[in-house]
Amino acid sequence: MKYGQHILAFCLWIGSATAYAQCGFLAGKVTDISGSEALKASLSAKTDQGKVRLGKTDSSGIFNVEMPCNVSVLTIEAPQYQSLHIPLNSDGKTEGTYFVAFALMPLGKQTSDEPYAQSEQKHFELKDSVRTPTSIIRRIEVRDALSNQSLAADICLYFTQKEKKDCFSLLVTRPTAEIVFTEKDIVAVEVKSAGYQAYNGNLILDKTDQEPRTYIIKLSKQHTFLSVNILNAQQGTRAQLVEDSRLIVPLNRINDGHYFAEVAPGKSYSFGVSGTDQADFSTAVASLKEGLTLKSLRIPDRKAVLPVKENPKTELGNVSGKTLYFPRSDYKLPPQSRDYLDSLALFVQNNKDKGLEITGHTDNVGNPNLNLTLSEYRVRVITRYLINKGVSEKLITAAGMGSKHPVRPNDTEENRRLNRRVEVQIIDLSEKK
Structure with a gap:
């Protein structure tokens, strides 16, 4: 989905240190009521400590903000548009990133004989x-x-x-x-x-x-949204949302692990997950309240070990997606990653229907713009190594994200180490087409 890819590629990280407890991230886009015009808007939250300013959208209407804990209402405001006040609910512990899209209605100007x-x-x-x-x-x-x-x-x-x-x-x-x-x-x-x-x-x-x-x-309607974050989603994960009357609800898919949908308040739903490398899994979402409901889940490990297929192409290299970690402020190729990248290059060359998505990340220490450049250099080092090993550049999609998408809070050195990473994913080119 182009919209999901656009959000994932261009979400703007706003702010660094915060004075409140953080419970995940909220990302998405703000448009006018028709959905055709992106809006520059500000986001704030009502918490136990009062109103907290979260951040703003960029020129494309994209936002990515830290979520305080104990939020009761989100407010989205844009000049010349009606403010949107949307209740926030959570189904379980909130962690990771949640995606959603908001639409605002224009205001009428003060005039005579017209509301x-x-x-x-x-x-x-x-x-x-x-x-x-x-x-x-x-x-x-x-x-x-x-x-x-x-x-x-x-x-x-x-x-x-x-x-x-x-x-x-x-x-x-x-x-x-x-x-x-x-x-x-x-x-x-x-x-x-x-x-x-x-x-x-x-x-x-x-x-x-x-x-x-x-x-x-x-x-304008008081919209009700469900935003789901699958914490351990793997490549090829697919999700389906079913209303209690067995009606399938359309899902907005951002990537393998992030989905959101507009739903009806007061109804219960079943969120099902399937994938080639994970067990089929389904979880109930209790009667939803008006507003935005956030839900995180983990797919249970597959109990039975899948039999190895006797396919030379699959056996060759014996590789899968992997995360490579980098020292602080460093973009040199980690020596321990060479064996993996060699096997990966051989695998892609012998499986013509496969490609690679390579995404670089940093912790949040230092200047955000420099962190973005650092993540791009890390991706470039990995990409150049694979090209030198014979992988066609056309088969690689690469992007540096800076500190926008941490997998752990940047509160300890161990967590920051886990955020200094390059994620390598093997993709199915036939499915992408």
Whole structure:
């Protein structure tokens, strides 16, 4: 999936040292409601210690931020767009990286005779504050921001002049309400609909025309997401999400170990995993609450040892994906890795349907830009060695990620050692095509 590859390749690491306990990472993309325009947005979290700023997206709308522990609500904000407040839930211990995509709805600007979001309110006074009897007829409809379908909703109007509150309901069978305003006023508008984010706006009524017109207020859904991180996923891992009625739910696949999906709140799901090198595995996801639910899991080790296939190509080299570790600030080829790389080169040359993905990483010590360069040099050293051993450059995909994707928290020297690594994965070129 191109979207998943794009996120994985360009996630921006934001921040270094933090003053709060860290429970994993959150990565993804922020767009407008149509999904076509990337947004520059900021992310923050509500925790036991108050509001914590997490970071910002880059120019492509991509983010990758540390997650504090005990987060109850995530907030995504972008200029000229409605803020998104999404509850955060966890199914078990949170660790590793979770992916998700957020969409924001544009704000209406402060204007006359049209509802607009309260966050856009600027100082305004009615030019004629004298209560002159009049008859201003307006209609209100509430619609889904994406599908434009009419919604059942509860609406409350707060009148400034009268200091009065008036509430009424819209039904799907009666989606329009007609209101007669008897004087100029500034009116606060509150709209609520089940399964949608609440709307809080203002309405400036400073005209006295008697021509009826319709206000259309659009609401965006209160989305419910499940984001899954398979901690020990291997190459070729495949996942499936099934709703309790046996309906298969579409999954967004980032890579072998990371998936997310939009689901329905209040329903239970089964998350199943299968793969050539791991046992089939399925786990239940309890009734999901509105918001974003994070779940990490480990696939149990295969109990039975698979028989060795009598295939010369498979036996040749006897290799699989491997992680190579580097000393601090060093990109020289580790001597102990030469035997493995020699076998790997021979294996790829004799298995024409195989290719390689090589990804370099560092710990978080030092300048992030220098760490990115260091990871690229480490990848280059491995790649150049394999090319010199006869592997075609066309069969290798290589990238340096810097300190963006640690496998362990950078809190001890042993953990930092495990983060200074180059991951080599054997890929099936026929599946990639």
